[in-house]
Amino acid sequence: MTPNLHLWLIPVLPLIGAAINGLFGKRFSRQTVSAVALGFSGAALLLALWMAAQFASLTLPHVELLATWIRAGDFQVDFAFYLDQLSLVMLLVVTGVGFLIHIYSVGYMWEEGGFYRFFAYLNLFMFFMLTLVLASNYLLMFIGWEGVGLASYLLIGFWFTKDSAASAGKKAFIVNRIGDFGFLIALFLMIKHFGSLNFEQVFQSVSSMPAETAGAGLLTAIGLLLMLGAAGKSAQLPLYVWLPDAMEGPTPVSALIHAATMVTAGVYMVARSHVVFDRAPQALMVVAIVGTLTALFAATIGVCQTDIKKVLAYSTISQLGYMFMACGVAAYSAGIFHLMTHAFFKGLLFLAAGSVIHAVGGEQDMRRMGGLRRHIPWTFWTMTAATFAIAGFPPFAGFFSKDAILFRAYSSPYGSWVYWLIGVFTAFLTSFYMFRLWFLTFFGEYRGEMAAGEHVHLASGSRVAAAAPHEHVHTGIHESPKIMLIPLVILAVLSVCGGWVGSERFHKFLSPALHSGVTAYSPEQVAAATPAPEPKEQGGSETLLTGISVLAAASGLFLAWLLYQRRPQLPQEIAQAMGSFYEAVVHKYYVDEIYAAVFVKPLIDGSTRILWHGIDRDVIDATLNNSAEGAREVSDAMRHMQSGNLRSYAGWIAAGAALVIGYMIWMGTR
Amino acid sequence: MVPLSYYLVLSGILFACGVTGFLIKRNIITIFMSIELMLNGVNLSFVAFAAQWHALSGQVFVFFVMVVAAAESAVGLAIIIAIYRTRETLNVDRVNLLKL
Numbered sequence: 001m002t003p004n005l006h007l008w009l010i011p012v013l014p015l016i017g018a019a020i021n022g023l024f025g026k027r028f029s030r031q032t033v034s035a036v037a038l039g040f041s042g043a044a045l046l047l048a049l050w051m052a053a054q055f056a057s058l059t060l061p062h063v064e065l066l067a068t069w070i071r072a073g074d075f076q077v078d079f080a081f082y083l084d085q086l087s088l089v090m091l092l093v094v095t096g097v098g099f100l101i102h103i104y105s106v107g108y109m110w111e112e113g114g115f116y117r118f119f120a121y122l123n124l125f126m127f128f129m130l131t132l133v134l135a136s137n138y139l140l141m142f143i144g145w146e147g148v149g150l151a152s153y154l155l156i157g158f159w160f161t162k163d164s165a166a167s168a169g170k171k172a173f174i175v176n177r178i179g180d181f182g183f184l185i186a187l188f189l190m191i192k193h194f195g196s197l198n199f200e201q202v203f204q205s206v207s208s209m210p211a212e213t214a215g216a217g218l219l220t221a222i223g224l225l226l227m228l229g230a231a232g233k234s235a236q237l238p239l240y241v242w243l244p245d246a247m248e249g250p251t252p253v254s255a256l257i258h259a260a261t262m263v264t265a266g267v268y269m270v271a272r273s274h275v276v277f278d279r280a281p282q283a284l285m286v287v288a289i290v291g292t293l294t295a296l297f298a299a300t301i302g303v304c305q306t307d308i309k310k311v312l313a314y315s316t317i318s319q320l321g322y323m324f325m326a327c328g329v330a331a332y333s334a335g336i337f338h339l340m341t342h343a344f345f346k347g348l349l350f351l352a353a354g355s356v357i358h359a360v361g362g363e364q365d366m367r368r369m370g371g372l373r374r375h376i377p378w379t380f381w382t383m384t385a386a387t388f389a390i391a392g393f394p395p396f397a398g399f400f401s402k403d404a405i406l407f408r409a410y411s412s413p414y415g416s417w418v419y420w421l422i423g424v425f426t427a428f429l430t431s432f433y434m435f436r437l438w439f440l441t442f443f444g445e446y447r448g449e450m451a452a453g454e455h456v457h458l459a460s461g462s463r464v465a466a467a468a469p470h471e472h473v474h475t476g477i478h479e480s481p482k483i484m485l486i487p488l489v490i491l492a493v494l495s496v497c498g499g500w501v502g503s504e505r506f507h508k509f510l511s512p513a514l515h516s517g518v519t520a521y522s523p524e525q526v527a528a529a530t531p532a533p534e535p536k537e538q539g540g541s542e543t544l545l546t547g548i549s550v551l552a553a554a555s556g557l558f559l560a561w562l563l564y565q566r567r568p569q570l571p572q573e574i575a576q577a578m579g580s581f582y583e584a585v586v587h588k589y590y591v592d593e594i595y596a597a598v599f600v601k602p603l604i605d606g607s608t609r610i611l612w613h614g615i616d617r618d619v620i621d622a623t624l625n626n627s628a629e630g631a632r633e634v635s636d637a638m639r640h641m642q643s644g645n646l647r648s649y650a651g652w653i654a655a656g657a658a659l660v661i662g663y664m665i666w667m668g669t670r
Numbered sequence: 671m672v673p674l675s676y677y678l679v680l681s682g683i684l685f686a687c688g689v690t691g692f693l694i695k696r697n698i699i700t701i702f703m704s705i706e707l708m709l710n711g712v713n714l715s716f717v718a719f720a721a722q723w724h725a726l727s728g729q730v731f732v733f734f735v736m737v738v739a740a741a742e743s744a745v746g747l748a749i750i751i752a753i754y755r756t757r758e759t760l761n762v763d764r765v766n767l768l769k770l
Contacts, residue, residue, distance in 0.1 A: 644767060646701075646762040647763070650692050650693055
């Protein structure tokens with residue numbers, strides 16, 4: 001028996017909230033706006049929890065049809081919603097973390113202009129994100145996918161009078177277009193070859209196809225194109241550049257959209273399409289390599305950032321890389337597990353960072369913080385929990401998920417010790433830069449304004465974020481209000497306990513969704529088809545691997561303590577010793593500059609010189625302007641006949657008459 | 671009998687005098703008289719042809735022209751008086767407001 005759960009209500013509730021606040025919010029008081037926003041997102045959370053409670057009695061996957069959307073011949077797309085273990089996890093993460101961040105935002109944004117606008121956008125984001133995770137076909141998913149991109153754009157550019165915010169919004173939107181292009185082409189391929197976009201039908205068709213172990217084919221193409229889409233949305237190499245800039249948005253937005261939920265949509269999409277990826281080992285390998293490289297790449301950049309939010313942004317990219325690494329070795333459940341724990345601790349890290357920024361009056365440069373531990377104890381303790389979680393210390397949440405990923409990266413039939421090695425090194429870097437942030441922010445002496453002159457050479461490369469203009473001026477460092485602290489505490493509890501379900505139990509819970517409906521592509525087949533490494537023994541090595549990753553995290557902590565607590569001069573000396581490599585890392589490997597030189601500048605120059613100057617101005621406009629100019633000049637010449645002088649008129653008449661008579665005579669004499 | 675060409679030459683001379691006067695004179699009254707001169711030059715050619723070809727229509731045309739000319743002079747003189755009243759001059763070169 002499958003009861004009707006009215007799944008459509010979950011996304012629609014925040015939409016109603018967005019509509020009310022967006023249309024009428026201007027006249028509402030702040031209290032009313034917050035009540036509407038919190039009410040509707042909270043209702044979505046309650047509904048999601050109620051559904052989780054009903055979950056045991058459902059036959060999965062549970063599909064509910066709301067309405068037919070597109071019907072053309074045999075092709076049909078519906079407004080239909082799809083609930084299985086995977087979307088349930090996403091649903092709870094999105095509504096849960098989303099609701100907490102809504103609460104936090106009430107406190108964080110209270111003093112800001114455009115309060116109602118912020119919450120309208122935030123609810124709109126919830127609507128699209130829930131559509132994305134609940135969609136039962138790729139097209140509806142794509143609607144959500146684009147919608148969250150729109151919400152992200154609107155919220156990054158929330159302070160649109162700030163030039164950097166406006167252009168960061170544009171950058172995010174445009175970079176995402178490249179990924180969406182890949183996604184869209186993948187959808188077209190599916191329509192062409194499977195005649196449907198419904199998950200069930202597509203997976204049914206795919207599962208009857210053989211695995212493309214010998215050579216790349218249709219499934220590999222679809223897989224790679226989907227990965228391109230995922231790379232855009234989830235900020236993977238080479239499309240990650242928008243995410244650090246997206247930090248121009250308000251901090252709750254960074255927490256909700258650019259850490260906890262939207263950027264993980266790519267991971268969700270890859271996991272959702274696991275049927276395709278399972279049969280396309282090459283595509284899977286690309287996913288793993290991209291994820292691994294991104295994790296390492298972003299982590300190294302994160303080490304040298306000085307803006308507290310930028311560190312977290314690169315950390316997010318790096319953690320997303322982990323998730324893709326997991327998906328790439330077909331350990332989807334590990335990836336989703338990390339997605340969930342990451343949503344807790346990274347959401348918390350951003351919210352706590354927001355609380356720190358709030359406390360020091362809009363300062364984002366860590367070099368001008370320090371010693372905040374005593375002033376903002378709640379923020380300090382919650383942030384500590386999140387830092388230990390992301391660094392992967394047991395028993396915090398991040399330990400379990402990261403350990404699952406690293407173990408699977410090594411032991412999966414698709415895995416390799418290379419992934420594992422890079423993963424462990426990245427874990428070390430993660431731990432190092434997170435504790436660097438922790439020490440710089442909360443320990444030592446408050447450096448306030450004095451620090452500005454001392455570290456000038458360090459500041460040369462990274463953009464030192466000036467105090468945001470929107471922040472009101474504080475007098476003295478102070479703890480955030482309770483409404484901001486409550487979400488912090490809840491998320492801190494989740495960051496500590498969130499991993500205790502254990503990756504095995506989580507895997508068992510998710511496995512129907514990640515293997516249902518189709519006959520799984522068994523590891524033996526892969527091992528037979530690909531040159532797999534020699535069989536790895538399971539039991540003993542897992543403990544060893546876990547030990548090594550914990551050791552990596554601990555050494556990161558130790559190094560950060562050594563460099564930023566014990567001997568604060570050392571970082572500069574190391575930086576000088578590293579020379580040009582350090583410069584490159586500080587400048588984020590010059591990726592933005594390279595993109596600007598290779599893609600942006602030729603495009604702008606080409607558009608300017610050829611399309612604008614060449615075609616538009618010199619051909620189209622010139623034709624019009626010249627003919628108008630010609631008419632004007634001829635008229636100008638003729639104008640002088642109209643002198644107003646009676647006798648000149650008479651002269652013209654006489655001359656004309658003479659001409660006519662002359663012509664007639666000439667005609668007559670011919 | 672005086673040959674037709676004599677009349678026509680005289681008619682041409684009268685018309686040319688009228689055109690010349692119209693073009694070179696500045697006084698509106700003189701210009702007006704030049705118009706009458708041109709009309710009468712044409713009238714002369716009409717009656718000359720009428721006599722030559724024994725066709726009365728030419729004679730009738732002349733009466734029409736004279737009637738129209740009389741009406742025209744009445745209107746024209748009225749305009750001239752109006753111009754003089756407003757502009758206090760009869761010099762056409764100073765009546766040149768109607769231009770671009």
